[in-house]
Amino acid sequence: MASQGHCLRYEGCNFFRQRLVLATLSGRPVKILKIRVKDESPGIRDFEASFIRLMDKITNGSRIEINETGTSLYYQPGLLFGGTLDHDCSVQRSIGYYLESLICLAPFMKHPLRITLRGVTNDQIDPSVDTLKATAIPLLKKFGIDGEYFELKIVKRGMPPGGGGEIFFSCPVRKVLRPVQMTDPGKIKRIRGVAYSVRVSPQIGNRIVESARSILNNFLPDIYIYTDHLKGANSGKSPGFGLSLVAETTEGYVISAELASNPQGQGAAILPEDLGKNCAKLLLEEIYRGGCVDSINQSLTLLLMTLGQQDVSKVLLGPLSPYTIEFLRHLRSFFQIMFKIESKTFEERKGADKVLMTCVGVGFSNLSKTIK
Template sequence: MSTNTLTFEGCNFFRQRLVLSTLSGKTVKIRKIRSTDDNPGLRDFEASFIRLLDKLTNGSKIIVSETGTSVLYQPGLLTGGSIEHDCSTQRSLGYYIEGLLLLAPFTKRPIKAILRGVTNDKIDPSVDSIKLSTFPVLKRFLGTDEGLELKVTRRGAAPDGGGEVVFCCPCRQKLRPIQFTEAGKVKRIRGVAWATRVSPSITNRIVEATRGVLNQFLPDIYIYTDHRKGGQSGKSPGFGLTLVAETLNGAFLCAESASNEKGSADGPTVSEDLGRDTAKLLLEEIYRGGCVDSSNQSMAALFMVLGQQDVSKIQTGTLSSYTIQFLRDIRDFFQVQFKVDVQKHGVEEGEGEGLQEGADKLLLTCVGVGFTNVSKPVL
């Protein structure tokens, strides 16, 4: 085994380590994957993600042990192009698209991926939140949104899925550095209330309950209703809501909720409660602030590192535990560390007492490694 091999233990952060391995070209070995569980080894959704990586690259070497508790991944070249993939229904399509988004700018050919599975669940970002809040962040690094598309052809709620999306992303020779340090005030809120295989009145009830909370703060609110039936509605009943707040400086902060799965131990979800809870989650996200929301912190950090050899700065709210580990893994794969400054809000320096936890903003600064797409000629 080469000295360039990084070794990790456990199943946590499995996807991000494979993505960073693919970008850095470093071989990665992950051991002791659920080795103490009654059902040890890789789960279906992790195996499905490995197969998706294999379709996206050329010359990757993947060795999985007989028990599935150990994986050796030697990355090949990112080729991209047109791919089709049936994703595991254990996780939603957001799990796979998030991984694709981190790799897509550096492929040889622009990606056009047709993915099938669960479009909305309670764990991963939905296809709606990726379109509403992740795409604007990606656009800042790409410099354009030409060729960037995520089209929902069929919706599929958890647990059985049956949804289908088409994801397209252009590739670039290099990414732009970013200076995004002031989010500005919220100017409008947009959203999507969706429903599959349930009464169409549910989306209207969600919208009404959501407006009851948000109209106390802002008049400019528009929530689009998307009720799917027949062949476009997947295999399971479900409904949910995705909200995004847009600020004056072009930051997009997102929050979302989905109904409990059919047969869930928690019982059926009340649509009005879901609307009110999602509105409160959005207000919480706005309170935490930052120029990117919690779910997009890790992507922004990675693209800052992969940018040109120039200083990039971005303001965030409190870092999620996922992002904190992501920054550690970036350090291991790319030897880049971020400078993190805490910016106190609403108090003078030295008067931190009484400040609500989470009101602080963080300023992340790093110098890009000058990562270039080897498959794209310099124009």
């Protein structure tokens, strides 16, 4: 946090969160130019503006300059402050969009973060809060981030387009992270999941569960999918339903997949049976890709490995997602760290080709925490 390198420049609206998060963690100012210059409505969108406001809330002393059209942004990060906060997220993206970045930053706050986020809890673009709860939280625990106040709770559900959901996230702070050796994914032990439905018939949840089980039961018996039907004030403003599945391995790793119904008034109606089956197939695909971490958490894992103590961390991943590949490039420019990337093909051909990522942590320590 202390050393302030020279300003990094980027162009375009892609990887907006990555850049701001890495800038905050590395303490380097970042300048993003030409944000949607050729678009009909140029500049940053509402959800990005909301993200910037969130970054401003959790930090102390950040300087943010945006030009009149919103096409260029200068961000000089301050200290990660944390504390008890709340934030209204834009309904254009789900809370997962904001939460993913908060999970990256929360362990390095000065005060433990306790934040209430309002908006869309489940949509078709971003990882849902359910999935993040089931995958990212256990992942953080592997890096030594744990404690009694470590929780992620869905208070109200909100589906797009109306939103109206609410979650509570609290995360303890750590001075240093533990290096990890995650090289043996193990075998799939059991499958858990949540079939949620709001403002629709409560029977839909059961129909989803039934159809998902019809596929997954062919492979293993230990499947339990909860149905979560919320009513009244806890059900948000729009109807919808969906399924989030999580497969746990014998070594304690989790692999997830999810699907949500089309937002009201957009696209054709989806049958709950189809949704359940498709989601089960997505889970099988994700298991095929394999590794110790599923594709949505690849970049989080790599970030935490980078920020670990000066010790070797190893993780076995499935095929790298495009987002992860760009994240690796960003990690190099912000932290000057390059991973050793080895392709692994197993003789038994268990699923897709795996990648073994190895790095030595930069020895990042949470300076804000020690200052009392």
